[in-house]
Amino acid sequence: LKPELDGEEILALSVAGIVVLLAIAGGTIAARPRAAVPARNGPTLLIPFASDALHLDGELDEASWRDSARTGSLKANSGREATPYSDARFTWTSSALRIGLYAADQDIVSDDAFDVLVESGGAKHELVVNAKCAVHGVDGVKVACDSDGTLDVPGDMDEEWVVEMEVPFQTLGIVPSAGARVTITIRRCDVDGKHRRQPPDACGVFGPVDLVLSR
Ligand SMILES: [Ca+2]
Ligand SMILES: [Ca+2]
Numbered sequence: 001l002k003p004e005l006d007g008e009e010i011l012a013l014s015v016a017g018i019v020v021l022l023a024i025a026g027g028t029i030a031a032r033p034r035a036a037v038p039a040r041n042g043p044t045l046l047i048p049f050a051s052d053a054l055h056l057d058g059e060l061d062e063a064s065w066r067d068s069a070r071t072g073s074l075k076a077n078s079g080r081e082a083t084p085y086s087d088a089r090f091t092w093t094s095s096a097l098r099i100g101l102y103a104a105d106q107d108i109v110s111d112d113a114f115d116v117l118v119e120s121g122g123a124k125h126e127l128v129v130n131a132k133c134a135v136h137g138v139d140g141v142k143v144a145c146d147s148d149g150t151l152d153v154p155g156d157m158d159e160e161w162v163v164e165m166e167v168p169f170q171t172l173g174i175v176p177s178a179g180a181r182v183t184i185t186i187r188r189c190d191v192d193g194k195h196r197r198q199p200p201d202a203c204g205v206f207g208p209v210d211l212v213l214s215r
Contacts, residue, residue, distance in 0.1 A: 044210040045069050050091035058146025058164050060100045064091045074204025082204025086188045092213050096166035107192040108149045108158045119183040131161045140168045154193035181212045
């Protein structure tokens with residue numbers, strides 16, 4: 001047995017190592033498109049019609065919210081439930097998509113926000129609603145919020161904030177009827193007043209999922 005490798009053998013081992021690394025990288029790249037399955041062939045959520053009037057106050061206590069379609073917990077990249085907890089619920093009327101957003105939050109700040117992306121007929125509408133109840137990106141949204149906590153006051157313990165809103169179908173370019181569908185993606189990354197680096201599970205997402213209007 002030779003005690004040491006000669007130059008040719010070291011070169012051969014190095015080339016083998018590079019080949020292995022390239023194979024791993026290739027596998028990673030090849031896996032990406034599978035993660036981004038087009039939503040139109042993906043999961044769907046049936047959205048019930050709401051026949052009641054909405055008292056827009058940030059309280060999701062109308063009967064139609066009780067019967068709404070729910071996302072369950074937004075999910076972190078890890079696949080676990082995002083923490084703090086967030087979810088969304090949906091109903092629809094003859095004029096608007098109703099969206100209820102719930103955010104558990106121990107430190108509510110102005111930068112806390114939900115990002116809602118609605119895709120329909122090739123058009124994208126992205127609205128951002130923050131914990132101050134300011135909406136950006138989509139016109140005509142009716143919104144109210146309710147929070148259990150103190151906005152932008154670090155140090156005390158907050159609990160949650162809730163968004164209740166109606167997004168007009170006209171703005172979204174959708175003719176509302178049973179069977180119509182829109183693709184939705186909802187994201188929330190919790191932030192705190194000190195803008196500390198948040199743990200990875202502080203960002204949650206739902207979707208893209210097709211919402212199918214149903215009766
Ligand atoms: Ca209400
Ligand atoms: Ca927060």
